[in-house]
Amino acid sequence: MSTPDLLLYLLKVNGALLLFCGVYYLVLRRLTFFRLNRALLLAALLWAPIYPLIDVSRWWQQPAPAELLRLAPDWAVLAPAAAATPAALDGLLLVYWLGVVVLAVRLVLQLGSLYRLHCRSRPATFGGVPFRAVAEPISPFAFWQTVYLNPAQHQQEELPAILCHERVHVREWHTVDVLLAQLSLLFYWFNPGVWLLRQALHENLEFQTDYRVLQSGMLDSKTYQYSLLRQNVGTRANGLVSHFNLHLLKTRIAMMNKPRTAAAQAARYLLLLPLAGLLALGGCDRKTETVKPEALYYLDGQLSSAAAAQQLDSKNIESMNVLKGEAANKEFGPDGAAGVIVITTKQNAASPAVVEFNKQHRIQ
Numbered sequence: 001m002s003t004p005d006l007l008l009y010l011l012k013v014n015g016a017l018l019l020f021c022g023v024y025y026l027v028l029r030r031l032t033f034f035r036l037n038r039a040l041l042l043a044a045l046l047w048a049p050i051y052p053l054i055d056v057s058r059w060w061q062q063p064a065p066a067e068l069l070r071l072a073p074d075w076a077v078l079a080p081a082a083a084a085t086p087a088a089l090d091g092l093l094l095v096y097w098l099g100v101v102v103l104a105v106r107l108v109l110q111l112g113s114l115y116r117l118h119c120r121s122r123p124a125t126f127g128g129v130p131f132r133a134v135a136e137p138i139s140p141f142a143f144w145q146t147v148y149l150n151p152a153q154h155q156q157e158e159l160p161a162i163l164c165h166e167r168v169h170v171r172e173w174h175t176v177d178v179l180l181a182q183l184s185l186l187f188y189w190f191n192p193g194v195w196l197l198r199q200a201l202h203e204n205l206e207f208q209t210d211y212r213v214l215q216s217g218m219l220d221s222k223t224y225q226y227s228l229l230r231q232n233v234g235t236r237a238n239g240l241v242s243h244f245n246l247h248l249l250k251t252r253i254a255m256m257n258k259p260r261t262a263a264a265q266a267a268r269y270l271l272l273l274p275l276a277g278l279l280a281l282g283g284c285d286r287k288t289e290t291v292k293p294e295a296l297y298y299l300d301g302q303l304s305s306a307a308a309a310q311q312l313d314s315k316n317i318e319s320m321n322v323l324k325g326e327a328a329n330k331e332f333g334p335d336g337a338a339g340v341i342v343i344t345t346k347q348n349a350a351s352p353a354v355v356e357f358n359k360q361h362r363i364q
Contacts, residue, residue, distance in 0.1 A: 003089050010096070010188070012052040017184075018193035020044035023275065024200055027268055032261040034208035036269055041201045042177060043272075045184045096190070103186045110240040114143060121148060129163045141241040142169035158227050161219045168209040177201055182240065203248060207255050214256065225253050295339040296332060300348040301357030309343060318349040321363050331361045 024044070028037060121132035131147040140149035140162050147166040154162060169175070181198040188194040214221060228249060297304040299312075321342045328336035342363050348354050357363070 003093050007089060007092065009052050013048045014188055014191040014193065016048040016051060017044065017188060017191055017197060019275065020048065020272075021193035021196050021200070023271065025196065027271065029200065030258075031265055031268070032207075032211075032255070032258060033266060033269075034204055034211060036266065037204045038177065038201070038208065040269065040272065041197060041204065042180065044197060045180055045201075049187075099189045100186060103189050107182060107186060107240070114240065117148065118146070124151070126151065126159050126163060129167065131163060131166070140166055142166040142174070143241050144175045145170050154230075158230075161213060161224060161227060164216055164218055165209055165213050168212045169205070172205075172208070174205045174209075177205060178240070203251065206248070206252055210252055210256050221256055225256065228252070295341055296328075296336055298340065298342045298357070300343070300345055300351065301354045304343075309341065312343070312345070316345050316347065318344045318346045319363075320344075 020040075021044075024037070024040065028040065031037065117134065117138075118132065120136075121134045124131055124133040129147075131149055134148055134150045136150065137153060138148065138150055140147070140154075142148070147163060147170060149162060149166070151159060178201075181201050185194050185198055210224075213219070213224060219227065294306070297306055297309050299308060323331060323336065323340040323342070328338075328340045332340050342358070342361070344354055344358065344363075
């Protein structure tokens with residue numbers, strides 16, 4: 001993919017991400033359909049990089065009429081010179097890849113930090129629920145299928161709710177969402193919409209998890225909200241797995257106290273179907289596809305190629321016959337639909353095989 005094509009692809013992807021971000025924050029964020037919101041956010045992160053690669057115009061375009069290759073008298077093949085990429089575009093691409101490298105290094109360091117924390121932790125259980133006990137002060141978190149916490153930081157009566165919260169993250173495979181958002185951020189770091197979508201995804205995962213914990217009945221709403229504050233104040237956390245801040249906590253508490261959204265409001269999600277379709281239509285290449293079948297070349301009665309014909313010295317050619325249309329189809333069948341070029345050299349003009357071939361196909 002050339003530099004201009006890559007930049008155009010990135011422009012299309014990031015335009016779609018901004019569009020999905022706007023729809024989510026303006027129309028869907030305050031709804032309590034947490035599973036639907038999760039599906040939407042994941043679909044946005046997956047659909048945006050895919051749709052520019054889908055050319056739906058192929059489904060209804062008719063190929064242009066085939067063109068017969070015409071040979072120049074001197075056998076020269078003229079090809080347009082490749083346009084040079086402007087230096088400014090190369091500079092933009094360099095900045096883009098530098099950003100990708102920086103964020104990739106940060107992601108590797110974060111994963112390495114988690115691995116070291118895992119190595120320092122030890123397996124433990126509480127009430128039959130397994131987790132990894134950590135000695136240093138941390139905010140409880142789940143990564144992949146493991147829960148990490150420091151039990152000494154929490155009161156015994158709080159641990160069931162904490163473990164219930166983190167086990168929801170484990171059961172729902174929320175780490176997949178987190179890593180997908182992180183990869184999207186890595187490749188589209190310059191787009192504010194990606195940062196907002198990542199924040200929205202993390203926020204929605206917490207909304208969904210809080211709802212599950214309160215449904216379990218282990219704690220009433222107020223007690224659970226106070227426990228959330230105690231869990232996160234004064235503790236350090238890896239940025240990949242912990243996204244606590246006071247604004248998020250305030251939003252989570254507001255969502256916990258919010259009445260469930262009426263089922264009829266789910267119709268809002270139907271807005272996304274035409275949006276995805278319009279993106280696919282807008283991303284397709286509207287150029288008419290020209291199909292140019294290759295003509296058949298026969299050199300001294302043997303199937304050859306245009307490249308071999310172009311290497312011939314015109315002084316050595318005895319005859320050259322070009323068959324087109326019905327004549328080519330009649331003598332050479334469907335393979336000759338694009339035309340047939342029969343070349344006989346002076347050296348082999350009297351060869352029995354060449355004479356027989358020319359006679360069989362009525363070549364003069």
